[in-house]
Amino acid sequence: MTTLYPGRSLNLSNIEEGDDVYFECAIKANPWVYKIVWLHEGDTFSLQGHELCHNVSAGIIISNQSLVLQKIARMASGNYYCVASNIEGDDTPVCRPGQMMYHGAARFEQVNIPCHLDAHPKPLAFTWTFNNSGESVEIPKSHIRVLGTYSPVSYTPNTELDYGTLLCWGTNAVGKQKQPCIFHVFPAGIPDPVHNCSVYNLSVDIVHVRCSAGFDGGLTQTFILELYESHTNKLLANTTNIIPKFSVPGLPPGMSFTGVIYSTNAKGKGEQISLPVYTIKDMAERRTGKKLITLNLSRKE
Template identity: 35%
Template sequence: MKSLPQLFTNTRVYQATFLLMLPFYVLNSDIPLLQAVVDSQINLPCNISLPSEDDSISLVLWYKSGISAPIFSVDARYGPLENSKHFTSEFLGQRGYLDFNFESDLAFLIIKPVEDGDEGDYNCRVDFRWGRTLKSAVKIDVIVPPRSVLITNEKIELLYGTIGPYDEGSSLILRCIAKGGRPLPTVTWWRDSVEIDNSFQEADEQDVRNDYIIRELSREDLMAEITCQASNTNLTSPEAAAVIIDMNLKPVDVHVISTRRHFCADRQFGVECQTTGSRPPANITWWLGTQKLNAAVEIVKDGGNRTVSNLVFVPTSEDNGKYLSCRAENRKMPGISKTDGLTLNVHYAPILYIYLTPNQNPDKLYEGNNIHFECKFQSNPKIVKLEWQYQGSTLLTNSRTGIYVRNKSLVLQNVSREQSGTYRCLADNLEGRGESKGLEIKIKYAPVCKENQKAIYAVTVEELVEIYCEVEADPNDVTFTWTVNNTGYSREVLSFDSFGLKSVARYIPYDENDFGFVACKAHNVIGVQKEACIFTLLYVR
């Protein structure tokens, strides 16, 4: 009787002939779908995992739907796989080759470049020396990108590069036409990487069109790059065309700039006027009331976007209260102007700043200390009233409470923790009221008992009682001590635990004389608690 290897050897020729002639198809609705773009590369996976360690691959065959013979094969029946020959078909030619990845137990049929006719079902068959045949299937969907993208106006005139200039406020119609592509592409308009229109429609069987209408051009549209994209896949970058909008713009603003708060008669001063947004650059003229002034020098900056005019002027006493203005006009848009100006005497409300005197550290304000505040201010005209506030309420001198208001200074003597909060200074002049930003202070203090604690504990002789004590303190790093007091003696309680601002003592009365009062005290870096927390032990028979 012949062994299996002998039988395999005797039937090689017959098997090879049969396998090469008979295509294999996997009829499965769950076949993986791969997408590829024309002229790109695609890798078709094939499972080549060995059934056992002593087995090996004899034959790898690839088939495509609609083609009876294998489109690619590797024959390893007569020698090691690495020395075997690879056979490609007329269909693939030099576009296909097989790459083995034994670490992942996969072989990839690589097709490059992909052609339109590559679309369809593909099947891989792997024969082994001894094991059962492995079969894999995959489906390729070939995508044909659009041939071109064009931008035109409503008259079908081709637009590209920088277009215009268009007048601010006018309308603009841009039409995008994408030609070809399978499936038909999505045609969208983009501005600064943001999609602004996706209302495309099919123009005919081959073209897709999208019209983008700007009903009123604004200055934000100046030099804006508007891009039309056509895409039918995420596998490649979209086909695109872009235009840049050039425009004529009106002046957007005008500002008079002066380094002086007020102006003195018979003294020379300079004042500057700036205007932006005009395209082409604006022309600036100066006016004192209705009189035109000519002693100015004009400079165009920032590539024409900004025009600066500097005026040198000597006012007289008669000019007090007059309005000095500059006017910006676009020469190509006559009749449209922007104006700004100033009155030659400028007043403003007080500007105030509150601070602690330099010898005080805001992080080391302790209960019992004195605190000194100062208020700085700027004002034109002079201040007529200065006020201090705490938490929104006005402060007045009160020697009983240690509060002293001294115009620009505020002194708090022997402060308590209740005086923590926000302080500010306020001032009035003829222009109005100004106030400083609030200065918040936090006064640190020694421990005090927290209110509403359990104060009475009823226990019997030799009963363990746990007494809870809680304090308030800032900083909250405290140390506790406990004592028990009765008519006969007073001694320290040593059995207790502390955690943060809380402590619990454990105490056992052994006879009636051990009952009385238990006291809890704490201290921190500020000091020792003045009044202990007192707890009463009642004897229960």
């Protein structure tokens, strides 16, 4: 902990140009500090302000925990801070755990990838590079923002060669980050349609449907069945599952329906498939030979 005190004989309310000013930095630390930084008009935590260096000819004298400003001019007005560092409090930045490391993007789609660091002192700068097939390219500064310990970068893959790995480093007053944060950018799009859909376990009041999943577009997909009454096109049910298998209970017996099946992921909704389904009138109808059926499907525009 540091506390800044003016010199004992100094009256802060009555300082004029040409005066000498003296400050003392009181420090409580264990282990003891190895560095003291003096700042004018800022602090190391917001990374604003100008660090003062010992320069006798300029009238700046730094000795241990004291700062002397000789024959001050108007430009010396403002706030002053002392910042002390010990071996336990300071280090180069490290990646914050729990970040999203994989980002799917279609070609020509801009993705914003955040890099969060744990660092004290806070980072002075961030560096981003892109790696693919052994080639490393630095991301232009115009695509990078620095918001304290957080830096989001805007990245747009335009060709297949633009998919690969983004690396993020932070640099603070102690030095450059030893190990970069790694983010993977991979091709992603809407999922392909389901296929090989079937109705099974015919019942008087339940519809059972199962399908084979299409390509997920490179992202986790969710499957949806919308069930419509065939004659009125009234929506009767909307059910979701993590696999393409559905059961819709509570339906009237001996009725025909249209099932609309599709999948979605973070990029959007895949193509819909239309499937005719029905309930039987009674269990005797099931025993007469109506079994598992696989139907030719039409794609609903």
